[in-house]
Amino acid sequence: xxxxxxxxxxxxxxxxxxxxxxxxxxxxxxxxxxxxxxxxxxxxxxxxxxxxxxxxxxxxxxxxxxxxxxxxxxxxxxxxxxxxxxxxxxxxxxxxxxxxxxxxxxxxxxxxxxxxxxxxxxxxxxxxxxxxxxxxxxxxxxxxxxxxxxxxxxxxxxxxxxxxxxxxxxxxxxxxxxxxxxxxxxx
Numbered sequence: 757x758x759x760x761x762x763x764x765x766x767x768x769x770x771x772x773x774x775x776x777x778x779x780x781x782x783x784x785x786x787x788x789x790x791x792x793x794x795x796x797x798x799x800x801x802x803x804x805x806x807x808x809x810x811x812x813x814x815x816x817x818x819x820x821x822x823x824x825x826x827x828x829x830x831x832x833x834x835x836x837x838x839x840x841x842x843x844x845x846x847x848x849x850x851x852x853x854x855x856x857x858x859x860x861x862x863x864x865x866x867x868x869x870x871x872x873x874x875x876x877x878x879x880x881x882x883x884x885x886x887x888x889x890x891x892x893x894x895x896x897x898x899x900x901x902x903x904x905x906x907x908x909x910x911x912x913x914x915x916x917x918x919x920x921x922x923x924x925x926x927x928x929x930x931x932x933x934x935x936x937x938x939x940x941x942x943x
Contacts, residue, residue, distance in 0.1 A: 900936075907932045 780789060908928050916922040 904932060904936065907936070 779785065908925070911928045911932060912922055912925070915928070
């Protein structure tokens with residue numbers, strides 16, 4: 757029964773009833789198959805060597821030159837970028853130095869102006885202080901003359917209250933002068 761099934765399966769797939777050999781290994785068709793294999797191989801070899809491989813080689817050469825030119829352009833752009841960065845950094849350093857110089861110059865100028873204003877104010881204050889001292893001295897001298905008069909009047913009034921008689925003006929003036937003037941006390 758197994759043989760009938762195998763034959764039925766082989767017939768269903770277009771196989772023959774007998775033999776059972778694989779068609780490429782069939783001895784009667786082997787020479788024709790080898791001839792066609794050689795012709796197909798030669799045609800494919802010729803097609804590959806004359807048409808396909810030159811096109812592939814041209815495409816690879818084109819890609820290689822494109823990559824090479826892109827790498828050269830990238831290297832040139834990198835060099836240009838490095839140069840631009842160096843120029844920028846130099847310009848930045850110059851600008852910083854110039855800004856520092858301007859700041860130092862401005863600081864020195866403002867310090868000079870401040871010193872000049874301070875000196876002018878100090879001179880003005882010194883003049884005002886001198887005037888105030890002169891005014892104080894004058895006021896003190898005037899007050900001292902007033903104090904003498906007040907002291908003379910007060911001494912007369914005190915002596916009159918204590919003694920009952922008013923002393924002479926010249927005696928009171930001499931006593932006040934001795935009391936107020938240190939040089940007169942020693943005499």
